[in-house]
Amino acid sequence: MSLEKYEAVIGLEVHAQLMTASKMFCCCPNRYGSLPNTNICPVCTGQPGSLPVINKKAMELGVRAAIALSCEVHPESIFARKNYFYPDLPKGYQISQYERPYSTHGHIVVQLKTGEEKRIGITRIHFEEDAGKSNHESYGTLVNLNRAGVPLIEIVSEPDMRNAHEAGQYLRALHSILRYADICDGNMEEGNFRCDANISVRLRGADKFGTRVELKNINSFKFVEKAIEYEIQRQVFAVESGEKIIQQTRSWNSAKNITEVMREKEEAHDYRYFPEPDLPKLVFSLAWLDQIKKEMPELPQETSIRFKKSFELSDYDASVLTGSKELANYFESVVSHSKNGKASANWVMNELLGRLNAANKEVESSPVTAIQLADLICKIDSGEISGKIAKTVFEEMFATSKDASSIIKEKGFIQISDPIALESAICKVIENNPSQFAEYKAGKVKLLGFFVGQAMKETQGQANPALLNELVKKILDR
């Protein structure tokens, strides 16, 4: 089969929950994990006569998202009703935006593994309220309305992505931006950041789109690329074997690693959108928009540029360290205490991230705090311990959450910078290795490294490496 003959056309729709204290149209708390049906009121349970009132904070976060995604914000937009019946949709309609969303025409630039950058267009962002949750049990379906009315933004991309990697990178960049700007906590397990993909395939160079399939609820970064990859292959196989692609909605089955049909086009809803008559036009004053612009938190790209400049980091280092807001904050905290950008970057990226990954932990739950790590770096810089010892100390810190000082004290790891102590160790090494000493003296100066290594071993690695180096040479050459 010739996958290379084809290209995929992918557009993503992301639903991001806004980090507000209360719901979109009522005062109920926007909180995950409460007892079922405790964060509810007449409005979000759709009691007769109840009316929606707009949550201003949700509007602010939505506008912030639009600015972060370089979108146009419209001073006037309209809420609309999307009508459909579902047990966890108590009003029989969802308040959303349709013909006139509050924001359109944005983009983000993503880094590809080829080293290139790609600009992905954003068609629109609109506000909508979340539905409740149906729990299907053996004896029936239970409806929990705690989530009903929680504020969301839906971010619709242009069909600009051509393979699963691009889609994955777009999603990661979006996730990072929304988390950076305190818009959405990005928690995919709790469903606070959800993604649907529209996928079609066509012969490379064709200008018409193929029939698209909607892939629903790809709710983990792990699955995104896999699911899209699978769906592209499925479509190419189908086309190659002369089948027609059917317009349908599919979902990713992560147990079987395949996509499965959810519903065919004929079952598609006619949502009968119309302007929400219970809400006036949504109007943003220019002064308010300006204020939000002024108060915008720093975005990942801006942080990355600042890191590169202030700490002389490479593009790669800066992009890794700004991968999440928490990581960037951690790094910044390390630097501000250690005053050593390059070393901080290396320690965070190589030692800390490596260990966190191995332990399947996020930086937020790192057993070593930024200040502890900075303290360790300071001890290297001041010559108290060697870099090598530091790695051992760090391992211990990671395992026990103890401070470097107490570990160093416990294990007697203090670096030996006393020339007399070092000299006696070096002399002992020379005594034990007379033939090598002879060879050295005969001109095999390469053996210097051997003596340094042995002397380091003799001091159990605690020798100040620079000083040791210097002394070994001096003594050998005497």
Add this chain to the structure above:
Amino acid sequence: MEFGTQTIWDLLSGYQKKQFKPSEVISGYLKNISERDEKLNSFLQVRPEETLAKARALDAKLDAAQNLPLFGIPVAIKDNFLVQGWQATAGSKVLSGYVSPYTATSVQRLEEMGAIIIGKVNCDEFAMGSSNENSAFGPVRNPWDLERVPGGSSGGSSAAVAAGLATVSLGTDTGGSIRQPASLCGLVGLKPSYGRVSRYGIVAYASSLDQVGPFSRTVWDSARVLEVMAGFDNKDATSSKHPVPRYTEELKSNTKRSFTLGVSRAWLEGVDLDVAKSFEAALEVFKQMGGKIVDIDLPHTKYALSTYYLIAPSEASSNLARYDGVHYGYRTQSAKSSEELYSRSRGEGIGREVKLRIMLGTYALSAGYYDAFYLKANQIRRKIQEDFEKAFTQCDFVVTPTSPSTAFKLGEKTDDPLKMYLSDIFTLPVNLAGLPGLSVSCGLDSKKLPIGFQLIGKPFGERELFIAAHQYEQIRGEFPLSSMAKGKG
């Protein structure tokens, strides 16, 4: 002492003079209900003990009666309002047994100012109808003639006041549902400007048209109820921040004002002869008060009926989607799937006229029809608004008969929806334009049935409406009581 025919004004002055106590008044009205309502079927729920307990609590505060503008006033509430602890059926089987978990803002404001809820009253199902024959709990009869309808959809609200079972009542008006029954029962009925009174806690029919308003015997009473319940509500985003005048203060002045009344002759064709005569006589009264009558042109009002019957059903089809048997209200016994739960609960719980409008609205909003129906209707709606805006450059009010005929017989129009819809021909455009409209009785026809005169005002021009109608009322004199109110039911 007999109670039932008093106005708010009468009761308040009686309380101040300590001629009677709230508990005596409430007992009197409750007695009227138990004696007369069997024939009318206007009340769907009364809770005598609780109501009397509230009245007795007020007895103790009789000295402070003047501090509360509705102290001890018995008010009947249409059953599409939510009042905590009371049922709210909106006249539908699908909401039978539904108990309100909260109280509508309008009702809460009345209660805070001393009003006592005497009961919840019947109405057309989900406020859809012009005769109160669409209630799942049976039709209401007109206290002027028990063979006839009281009008609708707030037929229980109008019949209760006209029969002396409540001093005033609240209704809702989406296309005439306050003004038409007020007219058919010889009362004052006000549909305030859109946004004047909070809609929070009224069962929505058509959100962009619904308004809450009072039924009363006099204009002063109407003004009193409106001044208590009007004004911005942070629970209703469509309620207005426009300031609320003390309307009753405005009625104190003895200086007569003269107004220019606009009449669109083309619009008035097809009105019953008695109604037309009475309307012309009322115009004469306004002339006597120094007023002028001018001809105006409202070229788009002829499209009001078709416009209304696209917009209102469209909104209704969405507003009524929540009555699905899942969360509350009527649920079918025989569903085997969730699809069936929906279709059967709705099929069994919702009545014929409401189904008709849901289907009409669903169709009008469907993909491919939206532009031709819903969107077009909203463009015409704008044209109708502009017609009124233009008319108001020439006159203070647009005036019409409230309804083209007086109370008709039960069953007379039930077979022909269009004929029924035509009884709201003068009231529908007012809702489409968001304007205030007031119906005041202007005479009796040859069968001794009341006729109503409608004044349509500028946006938030309720103050002027009250002043003009109040002056007219002074000259007209006290309006006759229904036979039932006179205790001869």
